[in-house]
Amino acid sequence: MSDKQKTLICGDVNGNFNSLFSRVETINKKSGPFDVLLCVGNFFGDDNSQLDAYRMGTRKVPVPTYVFGPSNSDHVKYYNCAEGEDIVPNVTYMGKRGIYTTSAGVKIAYLTGLSRRELGKDIPMVTFEPSDCSAVRDSCFRGQSEFRGVDMLITTLWPSGIQEDECQKVEVEKERLSDLIAWLAIHIKPRYHFVPSTSKFFERQPYRNQSHHQDYKECATRFIALAPVGNKDKEKWIYACSLQPISKMRMTELLQSTTDETACPYDPNLLKQHQPGKVVTVTGNGQFFFNMDANDDDGQHGKRKRKGGEESEKKKKGIDLDQCWFCLSSPSVEKHLVISVGTHCYLALPKGPLTPYHVLILPIAHHQAITRAPDEVVIEIKRFKEALKSFYSPMNKVAVFFERNYRSAHMQIQCVPVPKQCSEQILEVFQDEAGINSLELEVLPPYTDIMQVTFAGSPYFHAELPTGEQIYIKTKQYFPLQFGRDVLSSPPILNCEDKADWRQCLLSREEEDQHVAKFRRKFRPFDFTADENSDSD
Incomplete structure (x- = not known):
């Protein structure tokens, strides 16, 4: 057919x-x-x-x-x-x-x-x-x-x-x-x-x-x-x-x-022009204080207030921050998906999540990949990773983190909880999927820094497994965009192959609101940003 x-x-x-x-x-x-x-x-x-x-x-x-x-x-x-x-x-x-x-x-x-x-x-x-x-x-x-x-x-x-x-x-x-x-x-x-x-x-x-x-x-x-x-x-x-x-x-x-x-x-x-006939300007990308409970009064993407921080250039290397869907300074970000906001990074529900607790770690300012992010961003990403590991542990789940720096403008680290009993199988499934797609997969030792194995501007796929092992793929002319989801949705791991393509499992706005509210409520005891925000108040 x-x-x-x-x-x-x-x-x-x-x-x-x-x-x-x-x-x-x-x-x-x-x-x-x-x-x-x-x-x-x-x-x-x-x-x-x-x-x-x-x-x-x-x-x-x-x-x-x-x-x-x-x-x-x-x-x-x-x-x-x-x-x-x-x-x-x-x-x-x-x-x-x-x-x-x-x-x-x-x-x-x-x-x-x-x-x-x-x-x-x-x-x-x-x-x-x-x-x-x-x-x-x-x-x-x-x-x-x-x-x-x-x-x-x-x-x-x-x-x-x-x-x-x-x-x-x-x-x-x-x-x-x-x-x-x-x-x-x-x-x-x-x-x-x-x-x-x-x-x-x-x-x-x-x-x-x-x-x-x-x-x-x-x-x-x-x-x-x-x-x-x-x-x-x-x-x-x-x-x-x-x-x-x-x-x-x-x-x-x-x-x-x-x-x-x-x-x-x-x-x-x-x-x-984010809207027809109207050029939306953005000033600065310092620290953003984001009201996650505010309504979208105009029916468009949420607007947010910025407090503090220094003025910075509107565009970086040809990227228009007005048009970036993940910069918190952008009119394009969907604020109802935001779960937690730190000083330099934030958590958000992805579109078409693999599980109810699948989440993204993203920098607030515009950085294309972790290899191009400043130290303070990298440090806060690690704090979010540790908090998420602790969050998943009582559910008898472990975290798989992966980043694809290929045809992506704003860094996204996917964090997917998987059953603890399948931890030892994950590397093998990644290797099998890489073989099917003729990709050269390299297993990195625990605690290896991704910046030690690739140049700042090079495209790559990188994943951290619950065993401590890391995988690295140097992407070339073609790389399957859903590679990470293909692996984790497979029968040996999450057994939800119908969700390999996020477009096939999109949630309604009401369902997204429910997922975010539930995640925030359960994640609160592990959320270090809540303490920091209360201290700053």
Whole structure:
């Protein structure tokens, strides 16, 4: 069975349902079966009488079809069903904005309709706000410390800048261009970006997305504008593609260049805007006093107060601290996951934890790896490790600590409790998994300092085992991102292989709140930061 999804995409239908579904049926018989049909433009038109036959069942929709929000105020009355419900059998209304992951794992982000800010007026169901852009972006990012991009972005408006290409000139009405869509596209890095065109078909040369980090290479985007269904000029209005989900692709495939590839057409300053049209500034990264019980009044990521510390540079080696998901000074951090805050480090619940007491140790300020962290950070990390070992001991569990300094901008030390009786097996499982992945694993003696075996800027995987042994892998061009989780979720250890990929075991916000509250309560007798904070008061 193929792990790729066969997808059809069409432009404005405008009520030409028979033309659309007859063509889809022909394509499906000849080149299918196709899994989904996505209608990226106006589904309804001035005359929608052809839909009656599909509503009564005398005609059938040949492929599961997804329709998005209206961009014409006259069409609002036709959307008489809730989001996620069928307009007619096998045609589902998806709403104005969101992210939809298909059964094959293909991730589709969408924000349809017109911009209220750029249109100058609000039309219910038709217009969107800058906050809608942020919501879609945040939905794409949620639960992902290693964001690769999305498979597809569907918008009604064209992103500003996409039309300005020296090799391919295209005329686009000014009102169909949007800075907000450009902001969204540069942030979520779609492999395909589909929009409707009022007349001509347009496929731009693929462009390479920009990265927050100079050393990283991002995926490329293919931008495609589809003509209206059944147009008289016979411009292309339907597009077929076979997609392997971005989450299942090897990095070498994802980053492969093409001969016609161009630079990103969008203003690079858009990457610095945490919210559309607003550059969020951060001052200093000294000691942060973090109110973990405060509410998110604005519905966005939590804001925090800084007390003391010296002013420091906003960016370090090209890293924008506004965009880092783990700096406590960043607007992007999800404060409800924070469990305990020390002077230089903090504990937080990871997304998709392997166990209820799986936790992350992270530096408060921005440090890429422990090999680049100052002494005071390293010392406090060791204090947190000892506290966690003591915390797990009454549960008859021992701790495995591991860090992956590969495609990660902010240091994260994973701490996973495992049953004490499996301590002696862990090294063997690590060695087996390394062999399967053709990785050269080195066993380090107890008490070895990782900084003795690698250079500060070199990528690596490092783990400390309950036996005192340490393992070290010098990562090369490719390293399996879930390597540590693959080992610990295996049957000999935690026996939860369904949780090897954190994306498959994400918790709801309510469940995350419950996990954090329980961890804090039980960890309090072992938490040295509680005593220090009370002393400082």
